[in-house]
Structure formats: C-alpha cells, structure tokens
Amino acid sequence: DQQVKQNSPSLSVQEGRISILNCDYTNSMFDYFLWYKKYPAEGPTFLISISSIKDKNEDGRFTVFLNKSAKHLSLHIVPSQPGDSAVYFCAAIDSGNTGKLIFGQGTTLQVKP
Amino acid sequence: ETGVTQSPTHLIKTRGQQVTLRCSSQSGHNTVSWYQQALGQGPQFIFQYYREEENGRGNFPPRFSGLQFPNYSSELNVNALELDDSALYLCASSPDREGGYTFGSGTRLTVV
Numbered sequence: 001d002q003q004v005k006q007n008s009p010s011l012s013v014q015e016g017r018i019s020i021l022n023c024d025y026t027n028s029m030f031d032y033f034l035w036y037k038k039y040p041a042e043g044p045t046f047l048i049s050i051s052s053i054k055d056k057n058e059d060g061r062f063t064v065f066l067n068k069s070a071k072h073l074s075l076h077i078v079p080s081q082p083g084d085s086a087v088y089f090c091a092a093i094d095s096g097n098t099g100k101l102i103f104g105q106g107t108t109l110q111v112k113p
Numbered sequence: 114e115t116g117v118t119q120s121p122t123h124l125i126k127t128r129g130q131q132v133t134l135r136c137s138s139q140s141g142h143n144t145v146s147w148y149q150q151a152l153g154q155g156p157q158f159i160f161q162y163y164r165e166e167e168n169g170r171g172n173f174p175p176r177f178s179g180l181q182f183p184n185y186s187s188e189l190n191v192n193a194l195e196l197d198d199s200a201l202y203l204c205a206s207s208p209d210r211e212g213g214y215t216f217g218s219g220t221r222l223t224v225v
Contacts, residue, residue: 004155036216043117043203043216044156089155098169100146101205101214103155 003027004092006104014112019077021107023090026071030092034101035064035075038087047088048075080111119204119217126224131192134220136204138185145187146214147179148203156203162187191222199224 005024013019021035031052036044050057050064050073057064063076077084090104118137126132138145144163148156158171162181176192185206191198201221205214 006155041218043119043205043218045216046214091155098161099144099207100158100161100169100171101148101156102158103148105153105155 002105003030004090004102004104006088006090006107008107009105010108010110012110012112013080015082016079019075019080019084019109019111021075021077021088021090021109023073023075023104024071025073025092027092027094027102028071029094029096030102031095032093033064033066033073034091034093035062036089036091036103037084038089038106044089077109080109082111082113085109085111117204117206117215117217119202119220121220122218123221124223126194126222128194128196128224130194131190132194132222134189134191134202134204134222136187136189136206136217138187138204138206139208139215140185142185142206142208142215144207144209145181145185146205146207147187147189148205149173150201150203150219152200159189194224196224198222 034049035047038044048062066073087106089106091101120135146161147159150156161169165181178190181187201219203219204217207214
C-alpha cells in the first residue's frame with residue numbers, strides 16, 4: 001500500500017526552464033510534507049517543506065504547492081540548473097504517528113545545459 | 114560534531130549471516146531512524162529510537178533490530194540475511210520527534 005506516490009520516474013528539462021515534480025498521497029492524517037534531493041552515493045538532503053495548514057511555501061528557486069482536497073503536492077524549480085539534476089523524493093509525516101517519514105518512489109530530474 | 118556518519122560504506126555478506134551497521138548522529142539529536150532503500154524505490158521506514166527506546170517500527174520482521182546509545186550513536190542489526198536484504202541502509206537523526214531529519218550517506222549492503 002503506497003501512501004505516497006510519485007508517478008513520474010523521470011523528468012528532463014532544459015536549463016533555465018521550469019521543472020515541476022509531482023506527488024500524490026492517500027493518507028489524510030499526513031500533516032507535514034517534505035522534499036528531499038539525493039545525489040548518487042549520498043544520503044537524501046532536505047530541500048523544502050510545507051505544513052498541511054498552508055498551500056504554498058517558497059525558498060529561493062524552489063516552491064512547494066499543496067492541494068489538500070486533491071491530496072497532491074508539487075515542487076517547482078525555476079529556473080532549473082544543471083546542478084539540480086538528482087533524484088527527488090517526496091515525503092510525508094503523520095505527526096501523531098512517531099513522525100516517521102513516508103517516502104515516494106522518487107523522480108529522477110535531468111536538467112540539460 | 115556535525116552531520117550523520119555511517120559505517121561501513123559498503124558491505125558484502127553471505128545469505129544467513131548477521132550484520133551490524135553503525136551510525137553516529139549529531140550531538141543533541143535524540144531521535145534516530147533507520148530506512149531501507151531498495152534499488153529504484155524510495156526509503157522505507159524500518160524503526161525509530163528516541164532517547165534509547167524504540168518508539169516506532171515499520172513493516173520489517175523481528176530479525177531487524179536496533180540499539181541507540183547515550184553518545185548519540187546507534188546500530189542496525191540484521192540476522193539471518195536474505196538476498197532481498199540487499200539495499201542501501203540510511204540512518205537519519207533529528208533533535209526532536211518531528212521532521213528536521215539529517216541523513217547519512219548510507220551503507221550499501223549486498224547479500225550473496
């Protein structure tokens with residue numbers, strides 16, 4: 001039972017354009033969502049998060065949007081840079097359940113120069 | 114000390130053997146979690162420790178066990194290794210129980 005789903009295994013965009021990574025979830029108890037970036041041979045690195053009481057959070061080039069009614073969130077990267085090429089994981093937390101992270105399968109982003 | 118350090122980085126074991134993976138967390142990080150990441154998948158929660166006591170467990174059999182020590186280090190032990198245990202094992206620590214996790218680089222375990 002996959003509670004967090006990233007249905008696009010890969011995404012390729014041109015440098016300077018917008019990258020949009022999508023994530024869907026099924027558990028309405030999730031109250032906090034995070035995006036992690038992972039390079040090969042490294043652990044996931046925290047990128048940006050959003051509380052379920054908000055619908056948007058922005059940090060520099062990165063913006064996360066949350067649509068609770070659709071149980072959907074997305075990460076926008078603009079402008080995309082070649083250094084953004086990595087695997088991006090969406091994760092969710094149910095704070096009432098130990099705060100463990102539930103991850104999606106990941107989306108590999110390639111930004112072409 | 115900053116960051117989360119895991120050892121070893123790579124390990125090859127034979128089916129049926131036992132393995133211990135180690136993690137050194139940041140000072141003050143009372144929560145440590147372990148995750149298993151199979152190839153092409155997202156990390157899967159194994160269990161979590163808070164102040165040396167297990168306070169959450171994922172869908173993993175009892176042969177996966179752990180310990181957390183007062184010096185902010187922890188261990189993941191796996192008994193009776195199976196081929197499907199081959200994966201990247203990630204340790205993550207946090208100063209509290211909610212989010213803010215810092216991940217280590219992981220231990221790549223191969224069971225042959």
